[in-house]
Amino acid sequence: MRIASHFWHRRLPKPHALDEAAVFERTSFRSLMISCWGVAVTRRHVDGPRLLGFVCVLLGVLAPNTMGQGVSAGNKADRDQLTAIIDKWEKAWNSHDMPAFASLFHEDGVWILWTGEVWKGRNAIEEGHAAVHKTVFRNSIQRERLEELTFVGSDAAVVRFYSTLTGDERAPGKTIRSRKILIVTKRAGAWKVGWGQNTRLADSTPE
Secondary structure: OHHHHHHHHHHOOOHHHHHHHHHHHHHHHHHHHHHHHHHHHOOOOOOHHHHHHHHHHHHHHHHHHHHHHHOOOOOHHHHHHHHHHHHHHHHHHHOOOHHHHHOOEEEEEEEEOOOOOEEEOHHHHHHHHHHHHOOOOOOOEEEEEEEEEEEEEOOEEEEEEEEEEEOOOOOOOOOEEEEEEEEEEEEOOEEEEEEEEEEEOOOOOOO
16 A cells, blocks of 8 residues: 555645646647557558547547647647648659658658558658659649648647649549548657548549
8 A cells, every 4th residue: 555655646746746747648648649549550450541530539629628728729830830741742742752752751650541551651651652653643743732730739730631633544534532631740849740641532522
C-alpha cells in the first residue's frame, strides 16, 4: 500500500503545477491516439479508411472534451505552413518531383493508398510515387482544394482536401476525384505529414 500511495502522490498535480499537468494531459492523450494508429497500420489486415476516420474523430471530438483548453485555433504562421503543404503537394505532383513530394512527410511518415496498400517511411513514399510517375502518372495533372483544416493541439492538425486528377494512362479522358486526409504534426518548428489516407470517390459521389 505504501508503494501505491507513493505512486498516487507523485501523479497528482500540485496546485502550483496545474499548467504543467494540463500540458502533460494534452500531450499524453494525443500521443496515445497517434500511437494506436501507428500500431494499427502495422497489422496485416486493416480497414484503412475506417481506422483513419476513427482516429480523426477521437482527435477532433473526444480531445476537446478530454483536454479542456487543449485545442487551439492555431496562429497565422502555423496556418500558413499547413496551407503551403497543399500548394507544395500540387506543385510537386504536377512537376513529377517525387523527392520534393516526399519531403512533405516526416521521416517516419505513413501513406495509405486508395487501394489500401500502406507505405511506411519517407523513402518508401518517394520510391512508390516515383515508380508510378515514370509510368501511368507521367503526364498526369492533379489539382487540390483545401476543404478542412482543424487544429487538435498546438502541434497537431487534421487536413482534408479534394483532388481532381487527369492524365492517368489507365483511364484516358477521365477525371479521377478523391479526398485525402492528413494528420500533420509539428516537430522542431516544422509542420510535416505524419499519416495520410487517399480515398477515391465513386462517380455517384457528389462533390
